[in-house]
Amino acid sequence: MPPLSAAAQAILAATARRDLPTPSDAAQMPVTRALFDEVMVPCFAPAPFVPVRGEGSRVWDQDGRMYIDFGSGVAVTALGHCHPAMVKAINEQASRLWHVSNWFTNEPALRLAKRLTDTTFAERVFFCNSGAEANEAALKLARRYAHDRFGAHKLRVVSTQNAFHGRTLFTVTAGGQEKYASGFGPNPAGFVHLPYNDVAALEAEFAAHGPDICAVILEPMQGEGGMRPGTPEYLQAARRLCTAHGALLILDEIQSGMGRTGALFSYMQKGVVPDILTSAKGLGGGFPIGAMLTTGEVARAFSVGVHGTTYGGNPLACAVAGAVFDVINTTEVLEGVKARHALFIEGLKAINVRRRVFADLRGEGVWIGCELDAAWRGKAMDVVKAAGECGLLLLVAGPDVVRIAPSLVISLDEILEGLARLEQALLRALA
Numbered sequence: 001m002p003p004l005s006a007a008a009q010a011i012l013a014a015t016a017r018r019d020l021p022t023p024s025d026a027a028q029m030p031v032t033r034a035l036f037d038e039v040m041v042p043c044f045a046p047a048p049f050v051p052v053r054g055e056g057s058r059v060w061d062q063d064g065r066m067y068i069d070f071g072s073g074v075a076v077t078a079l080g081h082c083h084p085a086m087v088k089a090i091n092e093q094a095s096r097l098w099h100v101s102n103w104f105t106n107e108p109a110l111r112l113a114k115r116l117t118d119t120t121f122a123e124r125v126f127f128c129n130s131g132a133e134a135n136e137a138a139l140k141l142a143r144r145y146a147h148d149r150f151g152a153h154k155l156r157v158v159s160t161q162n163a164f165h166g167r168t169l170f171t172v173t174a175g176g177q178e179k180y181a182s183g184f185g186p187n188p189a190g191f192v193h194l195p196y197n198d199v200a201a202l203e204a205e206f207a208a209h210g211p212d213i214c215a216v217i218l219e220p221m222q223g224e225g226g227m228r229p230g231t232p233e234y235l236q237a238a239r240r241l242c243t244a245h246g247a248l249l250i251l252d253e254i255q256s257g258m259g260r261t262g263a264l265f266s267y268m269q270k271g272v273v274p275d276i277l278t279s280a281k282g283l284g285g286g287f288p289i290g291a292m293l294t295t296g297e298v299a300r301a302f303s304v305g306v307h308g309t310t311y312g313g314n315p316l317a318c319a320v321a322g323a324v325f326d327v328i329n330t331t332e333v334l335e336g337v338k339a340r341h342a343l344f345i346e347g348l349k350a351i352n353v354r355r356r357v358f359a360d361l362r363g364e365g366v367w368i369g370c371e372l373d374a375a376w377r378g379k380a381m382d383v384v385k386a387a388g389e390c391g392l393l394l395l396v397a398g399p400d401v402v403r404i405a406p407s408l409v410i411s412l413d414e415i416l417e418g419l420a421r422l423e424q425a426l427l428r429a430l431a
């Protein structure tokens with residue numbers, strides 16, 4: 001190597017130093033909600049306030065106003081905000097190793113995969129960064145498995161009306177909702193969408209197209225599509241038909257998984273075992289991570305180089321997810337989810353006796369849909385906006401359903417305070 005000039009040596013030494021002050025104070029720049037409309041792509045319309053801090057199921061905005069969190073992001077912060085086990089895990093990992101690429105494996109990823117395979121049907125895990133990416137991997141794997149095993153004709157994917165599987169082109173096509181999937185064409189071919197919970201429609205589809213079907217993809221309970229629990233008979237029929245026709249059953253547990261329904265994964269209480277399961281959201285409890293779980297045999301269709309992602313299995317994400325997993329996968333927390341379900345339903349029924357606003361209350365665990373009465377059709381978003389004004393973070397599931405998806409460990413006080421605020425919001429929005 002030629003000798004370096006003194007100037008070059010000085011610049012190398014200066015830029016390799018780790019003790020220099022932060023070069024700009026941009027991190028402290030004052031910002032407001034208005035800036036969103038100036039600098040962000042307008043595909044979201046966030047609330048008028050900006051959350052800055054969270055603890056448990058309480059969140060504070062820039063003005064110091066406190067909100068009870070009945071949404072946990074969108075069913076993401078399963079242990080609430082800044083859970084000590086998660087803070088400890090991220091701090092420890094942050095000073096150890098952040099990223100190494102998939103040319104190496106790493107300890108937190110291996111530990112998390114071992115936990116997931118020890119506790120589920122799965123023998124193999126693929127890590128990625130989001131729910132859509134997990135479903136993208138699942139659909140690609142199902143197509144590739146069928147292609148290699150049965151031939152190129154077996155590519156048909158059976159999905160359901162009102163499904164939601166993510167926002168990539170493959171997964172919006174799987175979801176099949178016009179409002180998300182149109183205008184991007186040509187969309188991937190080979191999808192069919194049947195009515196949810198309709199065993200006869202599924203049987204007719206397999207009778208007509210069985211040899212060409214590579215996969216059925218289902219949410220065990222439709223979340224975004226209106227909080228509709230799948231019946232055990234329906235999910236079991238899908239399992240039976242897939243097995244009979246050499247198709248794979250993909251269960252999308254991105255929202256239903258990681259304890260939200262009172263079981264580690266929802267399939268465990270529906271009497272059905274999938275070939276592929278996807279997880280995200282609660283898996284990282286707020287740190288972005290997704291996972292696709294499958295059997296050893298199916299996993300073989302993804303041989304080296306067939307699929308991949310830069311950040312999948314990131315040590316920080318896996319360290320946090322490992323801590324989340326250990327807290328959730330206990331009898332206390334899972335039983336606590338069921339106890340909280342009963343409390344929510346009791347409180348919501350009491351509101352309904354006083355206000356007559358709900359036509360139906362449904363759901364599982366801490367994942368509850370409140371369908372508005374016919375008189376208030378289409379007003380779910382108005383309720384969510386009013387909730388923000390009353391100090392409550394809430395969700396919709398379509399135009400007619402208010403969705404409650406709090407932390408799995410929300411306290412009794414927070415539930416009662418949140419329900420009181422919900423009643424105020426209903427009065428305000430539906431007056």
Ligand SMILES: Cc1ncc(COP(=O)(O)O)c(C=O)c1O
Binds near residue numbers: 219254
């Ligand atoms: C059932 C289901 N699948 C997939 C997704 C997509 O996940 P992500 O937004 O992390 O890509 C969601 C998100 O709401 C979901 O609820």
